[in-house]
Amino acid sequence: MKPTNYKEALDWAFLLLQKADRDPEAAEYVLLERQDWRKTDLLLNERRPMPESVWQQFEQDVAQLKTGLPAQYLLGYAWFADLKLKVNQATLIPRQETEELVSWIGEVYPATASLRILDIGTGSGAIALALKQHFPNSTVVATDISNAALTVAQENATNLQLPVTFYQGDLWQALPASEAKFDVIVSNPPYIATDEKKVMDYSVLNFEPQTALFADHQGLAIYERLAAEVAHYLQPQGNLFMEFGYQQAPAIKTIFQNALPQHQIEIRHDLADWPRMARVY
Numbered sequence: 001m002k003p004t005n006y007k008e009a010l011d012w013a014f015l016l017l018q019k020a021d022r023d024p025e026a027a028e029y030v031l032l033e034r035q036d037w038r039k040t041d042l043l044l045n046e047r048r049p050m051p052e053s054v055w056q057q058f059e060q061d062v063a064q065l066k067t068g069l070p071a072q073y074l075l076g077y078a079w080f081a082d083l084k085l086k087v088n089q090a091t092l093i094p095r096q097e098t099e100e101l102v103s104w105i106g107e108v109y110p111a112t113a114s115l116r117i118l119d120i121g122t123g124s125g126a127i128a129l130a131l132k133q134h135f136p137n138s139t140v141v142a143t144d145i146s147n148a149a150l151t152v153a154q155e156n157a158t159n160l161q162l163p164v165t166f167y168q169g170d171l172w173q174a175l176p177a178s179e180a181k182f183d184v185i186v187s188n189p190p191y192i193a194t195d196e197k198k199v200m201d202y203s204v205l206n207f208e209p210q211t212a213l214f215a216d217h218q219g220l221a222i223y224e225r226l227a228a229e230v231a232h233y234l235q236p237q238g239n240l241f242m243e244f245g246y247q248q249a250p251a252i253k254t255i256f257q258n259a260l261p262q263h264q265i266e267i268r269h270d271l272a273d274w275p276r277m278a279r280v281y
Contacts, residue, residue, distance in 0.1 A: 002055060003050060003055065004049060004050075005046065005047050005048055005049055005050055006031070006042065006045055006046045006047075006048065006050050007046040007047060008050075009031075009050050009055065009058055010027060010028055010031065010046075013027035013028075013058070013062045013065075014027060014028075016062060016066060017062070017065060017066060020066045021202070022065060022066055022068060022202075022203075023065075023203070026065050026070075026071040027058075027061070027062055027065060028042070029071050030058075030061045030065065030071050030074060030075065031058060031061075033071075033075055034054075034057060034058070034061070034075075035054070061074060068202050068203045068206055068207065069203070069207060070093055070203045070204075070207055070208070072087050072093045073087065073088060073089060073093070073207060076088065078093050078094050078124070079094075080094035080098070080099060080124075080126040080130060081099050081102055081126075081130035081133070081134075083126070083129055083130060083133065083156075083160060084160075085124050085125065085126055085129070085156050086124065086152055086155055086156055086159070087124050087152065088152060089207055089208070089209060090146060090148035090149045090151070090152055090209060091123045091124040091149050091152050091153075091209065091212070092123045092124070092208055092209065092212045092213070093208065094123075094124060094126040096271070097243060097270045097271075097276050097277075098126065098127065098188050098243055099130070100268075100270050100271065100276075100277065101127070101186065101188065101241060101242075101243050101277050102127060102130045102131060102134070104241065104268060104277060104279070105131065105134075105184060105186065105239075105241055106134050108239060108279075109135065109183075109184070111134055111135060111136075112137060113135055113137065113138060114137045114138055114139075115135055115137075115138040115139070115182075115183040115184055116138070116139050116141070116180065116181070116182045116183050116184070116235075117131050117132075117135065117138055117139065117140045117141065117182060117183065117184045117185075117186070118140075118141050118142070118143070118175075118182040118184070118185045118186070118233070119131070119140065119141070119142040119143070119186050119187070120142075120143055120171055120185065120186070120187040120189065120226075121143070121144055121145075121171075121187055121188060121189045121190070121212070121222075122142035122143065122144045122149070122150070122153050122166070123144060123146075123149050123152075123153065123188075123212060124149065124152050124153055124156060125142060125152070125153030125154075125156045125157055125164065125166075127142075127186055127188065128140050128141075128142035128153070128157075128164045129153075129156060129157060129160060129162045129164060131184075131186070132162045132163065132164055133160075133162055139165075140163075140164045140165070141164070141165045141166075141167065141175070141179065141182075142164055142165070142166050142167075143166070143167045143168070143169060143171065143172075143174035143175065144166070144168065144174075145168070145169065145170050145171075145174075145211070146168075146209070146211065146212070147168050149209070149212075150166050150168050153166055154166055171222075171225060171226075171229075172229060172232075172233060175233075181233055181234060181235045181238070182233060182234060182235060182238060183235050183237075183238045183239070184238060184239055184240075184241065185230060185233060185234055185238065185239075185240045185241070186240075186241040186242070187222070187226065187240075187241075187242050187243075188242070188243040189215065189222035189223070189226075189242070190211065190212055190213055190214055190215040190219070190222060191215055191219040191220070191222070191223070191243075191244050191245045191248065192213050192214050192215070192219050192245065193214070193215075193218040193219040194214050194216075195218075196219075218251075219245060219248065220248065220251055220252075220255065223242070223244065223248075223251075223252055223255050223256075224255055226240070226242070227255045227256045227258075227259035227260060228259055230260075230280070231260060237281075238281070239279055239280070239281045240278075240279070240280040240281070241277070241278070241279050241280075242277065242278045242280075243276060243277055244276065244277070244278065245276075246274035246275065246276055249267050249275035249278075252265075252267075252278050253265055253267065253278075256278070256280050260280065263280050263281060264280070264281055265278055265279070265280050266278065266279045266280075266281075
């Protein structure tokens with residue numbers, strides 16, 4: 001089937017992906033990105049003939065999307081806080097909820113602040129790079145257990161000309177002894193319990209790195225380690241910011257209140273009104 005225009009091509013793709021139980025919106029997203037269009041550009045052009053070269057690329061893209069491959073991995077990049085970041089199957093795809101976590105940090109400190117910031121489990125470098133962009137006078141350090149992920153993060157830092165220091169290793173073990181304490185520590189760690197696999201999205205489960213998704217103790221293992229050890233790495237007036245699963249807020253509060261009784265913990269809801277973020281200070 002060769003469509004006569006963009007609308008027909010998208011109608012074909014939507015139907016094909018729906019029948020395959022895949023996200024039909026991914027076809028439009030990929031088409032817009034390939035064309036460097038906004039939604040309004042598509043509306044203006046949807047009845048115009050689709051060039052043969054565009055159709056051939058779109059047909060190939062839809063075949064890949066039908067397998068469950070996420071659109072961002074297909075394109076090789078994702079957008080996060082207005083940054084174009086390389087992503088591949090060594091890194092999680094950055095989410096909008098994580099942008100909200102970055103925005104929260106931006107509310108607490110002025111953009112001109114000279115902070116020491118640590119991002120634990122940086123993946124593609126999304127949080128670290130967005131914070132370096134927002135706080136240009138600050139020193140940003142990021143760690144990850146995955147060397148493959150750090151290769152992507154370093155490439156993103158180089159491409160964006162945002163200097164961030166990356167260390168490979170497990171949480172704090174990645175940090176050299178010469179690193180001083182931090183004003184801000186932020187983490188979006190693995191937090192999914194393994195028994196949730198049966199209800200997870202196919203594309204996430206089959207294509208995104210499982211070491212960045214799943215954690216022991218019903219997804220709480222990393223938070224337990226953070227709570228036990230963070231005081232050693234945080235300045236007295238510092239802040240720890242974290243993202244977590246939408247059902248984990250009560251457990252997160254209990255973990256940090258027990259481990260750090262002198263600290264306050266604030267829970268914040270995301271735009272969908274789920275409790276998804278915490279600040280410990």
